[in-house]
Amino acid sequence: MYRFSNTLIGFLNLFTLLASIPIIGAGLWMTKSSTTCESFLQTPLLVVGFVILIISLAGFIGACFHVAWALWLYLVIMLVLIGALMGLTLFGFIVTGPGGGANVQGRMYEEYHLDNYSAWMKKRVLEPRYWMTIRSCILGSKTCDKIVLWTPFDYLTKDMTPIQSGCCKPPTSCNYGVGAVAQDPDCYRWNNAATVLCYECESCKAGVLEDVRRDWHKLSVLNIVMVVVLIGIYSIGCCAFRNAKRAETDYPYGHNRMSKVRPRWDFHW
16 A cells, blocks of 8 residues: 555556647647637647646656656646646636626527626727637638528527627617617628628627637636546645655665664663
């Protein structure tokens, strides 16, 4: 049982070491890709992949070869990673708390309004340079092409994704058959041209934020699971580090280094 923690931490880190290879490969492939959407993921994928690779390599070497400094490095990085994941999870819940769609009478889909989202998220999509990148991503994904042939009956009976609801059609409240009547500003931003549609509408930006919000909630749940798993691995790593430190002393487990006690002469008085 004395070496069990070393063996277990070695196998766990060998597994994560191998798992980091396809993650790094995917990030490098996305770097070479011309698709705009994938460029959003390339940096996080590369960072996560290399961090996992470094942690796993240090943990594997330290546990299997009883290298105390490698295990010490492993535990420090692991502790930082656990703290970062906990911070990211908390941040994710805070910024993605507000939001959600509004029901549309007689429709299956919902519509989204920019004012319902957190200031941090709104700031991201209101930045022109950032929004142009997202807009190019939506155009390249051909999301709106999937509903271009819908009939009026389809609009009544079928659901839409947040991006389709916000970017591929004008707001349902728009009425283009009347004269000068105050309407949603997005009604005037709508254009039938396939490259324009409602891509500059606030409803489109809100649809993107709703999509991000849903994905972020899923990521937050995954982060909680990962934090629990990493805390378990960290605990095993602490045991392996203690074993490696013992191995460096050349004393077997449980051996008392004090072979003889010589009390001072005045203790006999």
